[in-house]
Amino acid sequence: MLYARSIREARLYLQLHLCSCDYPILDQVDHWLEKRDGVFVAVYEGQCGRCSGSGRYEFELETRERAGYPAIGGSTPSSIIDxxxxxxxxxxxxxxxxxxxxxxxxxxxxxxxxxxxxxxxxxxxxxxxxxxxxxxxxxxxxxxxxxxxxxxxxxxxxxxxxxxxxxxxxxxxxxxxxxxxxxxx
Structure with missing residues (x-):
């Protein structure tokens, strides 16, 4: 599971990373938030708009430090976007x-x-x-x-x-x- 400091960071990750056919990972995305063992998890599921490959990405969300809009994350650096x-x-x-x-x-x-x-x-x-x-x-x-x-x-x-x-x-x-x-x- 990936660790994101915010929903904005999770979405940005999905925009940055491409499918094997060089198209955005998930074009048509369903997404929802779950709570698992006290941890919030953002789930994104969908398929590539070009090759129809499907994918599911789960991000454990940072809940200790809030990033106000338009920030991507709190005071710590990202672990998923360099x-x-x-x-x-x-x-x-x-x-x-x-x-x-x-x-x-x-x-x-x-x-x-x-x-x-x-x-x-x-x-x-x-x-x-x-x-x-x-x-x-x-x-x-x-x-x-x-x-x-x-x-x-x-x-x-x-x-x-x-x-x-x-x-x-x-x-x-x-x-x-x-x-x-x-x-x-």
């Missing part, structure tokens, strides 16, 4: 937001703000992998092929200073989008 996967998700979301938001409709501004907020959350997740007195994500934190590949290609991207610099930039983007939305009212 820092490289979080970094890629943050980069991907931020790259979909135009540098110049002038002329965007109110709905486009909302979407852009949501993408930037997600990018912020993803980088905050990467920071959780850095031990308190360390300057970078340790090599041992990478357990996915994508994460190890990103670290090998650009290890400097996993230094605390680089992450904080990008995080400040993303947060300023969120503030700019908030301001643009307020002006459009």
């Amino acid at each position: 820092p490289g996967e979080f970094l890629r998700l943050g980069d991907r979301g931020a790259s979909e937001v135009p540098v110049d938001v002038t002329g965007l409709s109110k709905e486009e501004l909302r979407v852009a703000r949501s993408l930037m907020q997600r990018a912020v959350v993803m980088l905050e997740e990467v920071l959780k992998f850095i031990p308190e007195r360390a300057d970078e994500v340790p090599e041992s934190a990478f357990f996915s092929d994508l994460g190890r590949s990103l670290r090998e290609e650009s290890p400097e991207r996993f230094h605390r200073e680089a992450i904080n610099t990008r995080l400040a930039y993303y947060r300023s983007g969120v503030a700019e989008l908030e301001s643009a939305l307020n002006r459009s009212r």
Whole structure:
């Protein structure tokens, strides 16, 4: 059974991991919450939309520490999504937001703000992998092929200073989008 810090993390895991046919694991998903021996378990069951392969994933949920929206988890790092996967998700979301938001409709501004907020959350997740007195994500934190590949290609991207610099930039983007939305009212 996988251990997820929140339902959001369990869903994100399902989005990130692909079926053997390179399609999202479960396209049409039934999901429910069970309590087993005092532990909450999120169950996802469905089939691949491409090859019709079926799957069932169970996640024991963290119940001691709540993560407020839009956070993915509490103060501890993920055990099912590695820092490289979080970094890629943050980069991907931020790259979909135009540098110049002038002329965007109110709905486009909302979407852009949501993408930037997600990018912020993803980088905050990467920071959780850095031990308190360390300057970078340790090599041992990478357990996915994508994460190890990103670290090998650009290890400097996993230094605390680089992450904080990008995080400040993303947060300023969120503030700019908030301001643009307020002006459009």
